[in-house]
Amino acid sequence: MGALADRFWETKRLDEMSREEWEAVCDGCGKCCLHKLEDDVTGEIYPTNVACRLLDRRTGRCKDYRHRHAYVPECVRLTPRALATIDWLPVTCAYRLLANGEKLRDWHYLISGDPDSVHKAGISVKGWTVSEDEAGDLEHHIVEREL
Helix, strand or coil: CCCCCCCHHHCCCHHHCCHHHHHHHCCCCCHHHEEEEECCCCCCEEEEEEECCCEECCCCEECCHHHHHHHCCCCCCCCHHHHCCCCCCCCCCHHHHHHCCCCCCCCCHHHHCCCCHHHHCCCCCCCCCEEHHHHCCHHHHECCCCC
16 A cells, blocks of 8 residues: 555545545445345335445455455445435445545544544444344344444
């Protein structure tokens, strides 16, 4: 990984970031990798505690990010353009915050310098998810917590 400019996220729009900068913005919470259910009538999204099989539930990172679409074809490729149409990203998502002109949270590793700060702050999926291989019916895993 090359050197990132100091506090680049404060001086660049998301669509101006290099691939390396874009990837660095991810806070590693893993919430976008949780299965969601959509009500066919209302369109309302219901989050679950069921993690994609590629999510490392200890680190909040994809086990095979580069090849994830080969294993999970429906995995969304997050881009600045896609942000405008995705309404299920967690309220704490760094991409969502920056797209809305907000600042990164103190627990984001680009601010704290500690990649584990997202876990220490209780923001990540660490410790409260189940694997999709063990979950069964997703309707039994809807969570009330705000994502």
